Amino acid sequence: MNVISTTADPVPMTDEQKFIFDLKGWVLLPGVLEPELIEACREHLHKLKNETDSLPEYKRYSLAGPAQELIDHPAIVGVLREIIAPDPGPDSYGFRCENSFAMYRTAGQSGSSPHCGPIVGPLAYRVLNGRIWSGLTRVVWELTEVQKGQGGTPIMSGSHKVNFPVPEDYRQFDPWLYESYSCPPGSVLIFSESCWHYGLEWKDSSQDRRAIFNCYNSYLAQWHKVNLPTEVIDQMPPRRQTAFRGVWGHNFHQGQHNDYYNQDNQAL
Template structure:
């Protein structure tokens, strides 16, 4: 993280990191998502006897992507992201949980409500700076597998809200009618949005022609846990030792 990026993250609460995934990685990740979508047998908002992949299935969500194999396991410690996460979370940070959203139309699994913010203080999702060092709670990496063009929807936030000293006005939370201070973030396929969960953020209704495909890998400082469920590194024997350390349960010692 260079000085300009440090400044922008402190100012905004997020960074866009371009081209962190290769074309080969995008192909492999999208191919597996294609397989998972095709295997779904109970479309949401569709009749019980509707065919698989019915057109009125507007979104998909899967939690826990590591069993899907090496392309997803490689994102545990993707090299372009590791230096940033070390600065944001300190030594020994851990992967807290992961999931994916595929949104075809309208609102996705979490709806269109803005959430998060610097106030009230959340001991699992926070941001502050002390003696020139950043301290973050839960921190997200959102990998976009398809282009998100201006006006199509997707990730949006209130820049700077991770440092707000006042609660976010509840009447501004509905992204169907977003406030003027909200900023949408358009990114190209293969890019990542890196943000603190203390940032007020959400998902605009999807209006793109294709699908919005986003992988979320969320990290915590080594002593914290946001998710109740924990990883068992022994379930994934092909992981490297560095990847296994990132799946450790929360704690300070031993490290």
């Protein structure tokens, strides 16, 4: 893909991407961020790790500051509409961003062992009437180059649709089972949390891994407790704020759809 400006219209998910996502449980969009945004996000992550006191307390979060542009970046909105939920109206999203954390990993450091997210009910991956409902979905913004087998987040492709428990022997990292990737800075990896995935050891001694992991869900379901203060959300544009609204569908008493965000309609 080409670099996509933060002011561009959302890029629709292609049929090819939809096929790959259903087949593997993940899709990679390489090199979509503008260089200026990449650098701004890197600098914010550097301060989070090394100069925390230089930031006001309410800005000590991965999505405070420049990285809030990643929440509804045009490169991913079209995909999330297709795999999580369509927009309920012109002023709100069908998805919510319910969790985020920064990844700063030096050479020799590993992340979590192979695991998958909750795979029950509305949190699990499924396809109904020709439409994907990915449930709990992770979006990983890679802010540094990733070389295949040298780091990143390998995924057991197809494990989002397994019909049998994953054997214990396969709950350990095996490069034959877990597919890794290469990508330039500013790429985004989108995967269903129903997939088994792994925090591979970072092996690139020339640079640290810097990434932002955001977790999404439908506005009708929730897994994570929100970890972003209202001071940060209140500074966002109104439509972006709807990615942090409460979890419900319709208020029949007042005839109100859940298509807005305010102090009385915040996710917990």
